[in-house]
Amino acid sequence: xxxxxxxxxxxxxxxxxxxxxxxxxxxxxxxxxxxxxxxxxxxxxxxxxxxxxxxxxxxxxxxxxxxxxxxxxxxxxxxxxxxxxxxxxxxxxxxxxxxxxxxxxxxxxxxxxxxxxxxxxxxxxxxxxxxxxxxxxxxxxxxxxxxxxxxxxxxxxxxxxxxxxxxxxxxxxxxxxxxxxxxxxxxxxxxxxxxxxxxxxxxxxxxxxxxxxxxxxxxxxxxxxxxxxxxxxxxxxxxxxxxxxxxxxxxxxxxxxxxxxxxxxxxxxxxxxxxxxxxxxxxxxxxxxxxxxxxxxxxxxxxxxxxxxxxxxxxxxxxxxxxxxxxxxxxxxxxxxxxxxxxxx
Amino acid sequence: xxxxxxxxxxxxxxxxxxxxxxxxxxxxxxxxxxxxxxxxxxxxxxxxxxxxxxxxxxxxxxxxxxxxxxxxxxxxxxxxxxxxxxxxxxxxxxxxxxxxxxxxxxxxxxxxxxxxxxxxxxxxxxxxxxxxxxxxxxxxxxxxxxxxxxxxxxxxxxxxxxxxxxxxxxxxxxxxxxxxxxxxxxxxxxxxxxxxxxxxxxxxxxxxxxxxxxxxxxxxxxxxxxxxxxxxxxxxxxxxxxxxxxxxxxxxxxxxxxxxxxxxxxxxxxxxxxxxxxxxxxxxxxxxxxxxxxxxxxxxxxxxxxxxxxxxxxxxxxxxxxxxxxxxxxxxxxxxxxxxxxxxx
Numbered sequence: 001x002x003x004x005x006x007x008x009x010x011x012x013x014x015x016x017x018x019x020x021x022x023x024x025x026x027x028x029x030x031x032x033x034x035x036x037x038x039x040x041x042x043x044x045x046x047x048x049x050x051x052x053x054x055x056x057x058x059x060x061x062x063x064x065x066x067x068x069x070x071x072x073x074x075x076x077x078x079x080x081x082x083x084x085x086x087x088x089x090x091x092x093x094x095x096x097x098x099x100x101x102x103x104x105x106x107x108x109x110x111x112x113x114x115x116x117x118x119x120x121x122x123x124x125x126x127x128x129x130x131x132x133x134x135x136x137x138x139x140x141x142x143x144x145x146x147x148x149x150x151x152x153x154x155x156x157x158x159x160x161x162x163x164x165x166x167x168x169x170x171x172x173x174x175x176x177x178x179x180x181x182x183x184x185x186x187x188x189x190x191x192x193x194x195x196x197x198x199x200x201x202x203x204x205x206x207x208x209x210x211x212x213x214x215x216x217x218x219x220x221x222x223x224x225x226x227x228x229x230x231x232x233x234x235x236x237x238x239x240x241x242x243x244x245x246x247x248x249x250x251x252x253x254x255x256x257x258x259x260x261x262x263x264x265x266x267x268x269x270x271x272x273x274x275x276x277x278x279x280x281x282x283x284x285x286x287x288x289x290x291x292x293x294x295x296x297x298x299x300x301x302x303x304x305x306x307x308x309x310x311x312x313x314x315x316x317x318x319x320x321x322x323x324x325x326x327x328x329x330x331x332x333x334x335x336x337x338x339x340x341x342x343x344x345x
Numbered sequence: 346x347x348x349x350x351x352x353x354x355x356x357x358x359x360x361x362x363x364x365x366x367x368x369x370x371x372x373x374x375x376x377x378x379x380x381x382x383x384x385x386x387x388x389x390x391x392x393x394x395x396x397x398x399x400x401x402x403x404x405x406x407x408x409x410x411x412x413x414x415x416x417x418x419x420x421x422x423x424x425x426x427x428x429x430x431x432x433x434x435x436x437x438x439x440x441x442x443x444x445x446x447x448x449x450x451x452x453x454x455x456x457x458x459x460x461x462x463x464x465x466x467x468x469x470x471x472x473x474x475x476x477x478x479x480x481x482x483x484x485x486x487x488x489x490x491x492x493x494x495x496x497x498x499x500x501x502x503x504x505x506x507x508x509x510x511x512x513x514x515x516x517x518x519x520x521x522x523x524x525x526x527x528x529x530x531x532x533x534x535x536x537x538x539x540x541x542x543x544x545x546x547x548x549x550x551x552x553x554x555x556x557x558x559x560x561x562x563x564x565x566x567x568x569x570x571x572x573x574x575x576x577x578x579x580x581x582x583x584x585x586x587x588x589x590x591x592x593x594x595x596x597x598x599x600x601x602x603x604x605x606x607x608x609x610x611x612x613x614x615x616x617x618x619x620x621x622x623x624x625x626x627x628x629x630x631x632x633x634x635x636x637x638x639x640x641x642x643x644x645x646x647x648x649x650x651x652x653x654x655x656x657x658x659x660x661x662x663x664x665x666x667x668x669x670x671x672x673x674x675x676x677x678x679x680x681x682x683x684x685x686x687x688x689x690x
Contacts, residue, residue: 029508029511031511031515032507032508032511032512094465094466094469097461097462097465098461098462098465098466099462116442116443116461117442117443117444117514118511118514120439120442120443120465120468121439121443121507121510121511121514123465123469124439124468124472124507124510125504125507125508125511127469127472128500128503128504128507129504131476131500131503132497132500132501132504135493135496135497135500138493144489144490144493145489147493148480148483148489148492148493151480151496152477152480155473155476155477155480156477158473158476159470159473159474159477162377162466162469162470162473163374163377163470165466165469166374166376166377166463166466166470167377169462169463169466170376
């Protein structure tokens with residue numbers, strides 16, 4: 001099955017439920033909610049209905065598939081799926097302000113249109129709506145115990161997200177980041193919410209803690225592999241495929257896995273050259289980008305990163321195996337993982 | 346009993362529980378948590394332990410008193426009390442960035458020291474810790490049903506807070522704010538969290554929905570009276586008592602109740618003069634402040650505001666009466682309301 005087919009099965013329900021979670025409660029509040037709806041891809045800057053790129057909705061799909069795989073009814077998990085997507089989008093709205101990135105998904109970022117003050121408040125609103133969406137599990141006969149477990153799991157993921165964000169921002173301020181710190185950071189910033197996505201789906205489906213934990217670890221390892229894959233594409237991705245210009249992460253001197261690997265390499269001369277290039281003010285020019293790519297290649301940074309992505313990917317598949325579950329949804333989770341990471345399913 | 350005595354009974358427990366809610370989970374995370382601890386008044390900019398002005402802790406005290414009044418054990422409600430204080434502080438950290446206010450409680454604001462990007466993330470962290478604090482109700486034998494009710498009530502208050510903040514920021518951008526809009530805004534921005542404070546205390550104590558609702562309305566009306574009182578002090582407060590310079594709200598052209606009243610007054614000439622003064626760029630000078638105060642006095646804006654504060658205060662007391670409860674904690678709630686609003690208890 002193609003990645004699109006896996007997503008298409010759930011997307012209409014997810015969009016419908018998200019619209020429910022972010023509905024305008026009263027016309028006087030429309031101006032506030034419409035900014036959130038702009039960010040989610042439903043309206044344009046003038047709040048006219050459109051169909052914009054609204055992201056993949058990866059977290060909701062993961063949640064619903066995990067629920068189904070664990071023997072639950074994905075319909076029951078929809079409010080949790082929406083909550084996960086809203087948390088993700090809250091973090092993006094704040095991220096864009098923090099990074100001063102004027103674009104998100106090829107559209108102007110919220111803060112770039114309405115200013116940082118409203119941007120902060122729109123992010124806060126999406127966060128609160130995520131929490132309120134989760135309360136709708138009670139309309140779908142999910143037991144109080146499972147609701148409480150889902151709520152705690154989501155809050156813990158949000159804390160990890162904030163902690164990861166703290167270190168991501170701190171890392172930008174200095175060069176001495178080691179590999180363990182980097183992996184810890186992406187585990188929090190990217191891994192935790194994907195972990196919670198699979199975990200919440202399983203929580204709605206079952207009380208089997210070992211099974212829930214396997215889905216949690218599947219999501220976490222998938223998240224790690226996914227982030228490292230993204231790091232690799234940020235240096236060597238084909239612009240035709242990624243939709244971004246070549247080597248953008250290198251140009252912007254992002255501390256991605258290949259770069260952190262090179263900065264910590266035992267070849268001190270090459271590591272020093274890297275550090276020198278990364279200590280410059282502002283973005284790198286074409287010649288500096290070329291030098292960095294040569295250095296990364298020479299140090300084996302690409303191969304190292306690809307091996308790391310592969311390791312996390314294999315671990316994710318093993319986490320699925322350990323559930324002992326075999327059904328169509330479980331196969332879709334395996335295909336989803338393979339296709340996301342550019343492997344043949 | 347004095348206001349201090351009412352607070353002193355609970356403050357050590359509240360501080361202890363808050364410290365628990367914001368403890369550093371691992372030494373590597375200290376730099377992040379220490380910024381939150383700075384904001385809460387426990388450490389200085391260098392993260393050395395101090396005793397700074399950390400605010401009144403009004404919301405936790407209200408929560409614990411309401412719990413006790415409703416027949417519950419305030420010890421059980423402590424995690425909810427901390428959650429309310431953390432939500433309040435999350436909103437202050439973001440508010441200061443949104444208003445570009447460099448000071449909070451006579452100390453430098455978080456964003457002024459560590460930058461807006463970290464400020465946003467520190468606010469987010471306090472919000473998540475509020476949610477996680479609430480989960481600790483399960484360690485204190487609060488039933489799942491009451492935990493769920495408390496969680497929903499807190500989330501609803503947070504949504505109101507964000508909606509109120511949206512309108513507060515929007516109001517700053519134009520002059521045509523009417524009295525209903527203003528009262529709606531402060532009901533959301535200030536009333537909702539005080540309402541939730543009394544409500545959460547009652548939820549921990551009882552399943553009696555009518556009683557819980559009375560405490561909710563008591564908190565809401567107290568919040569309205571409290572905010573209007575603050576508005577009055579912002580124009581006519583004695584600097585020796587408020588700790589701020591005289592007429593700061595007028596200088597900063599804040600849309601407080603007396604000002605909104607004047608801008609909407611049927612005396613069109615005076616209302617126009619007000620609008621003219623408020624349409625100037627930047628803060629008002631001493632002569633303009635004098636003119637505004639004269640206009641407000643002439644239009645009866647002070648008397649109107651004082652009558653409104655009195656109306657909400659009386660309504661708050663009536664909400665308490667309607668619970669039919671008579672005990673020491675209930676008396677303390679009445680005294681708290683009277684003392685907060687500068688009335689003889």
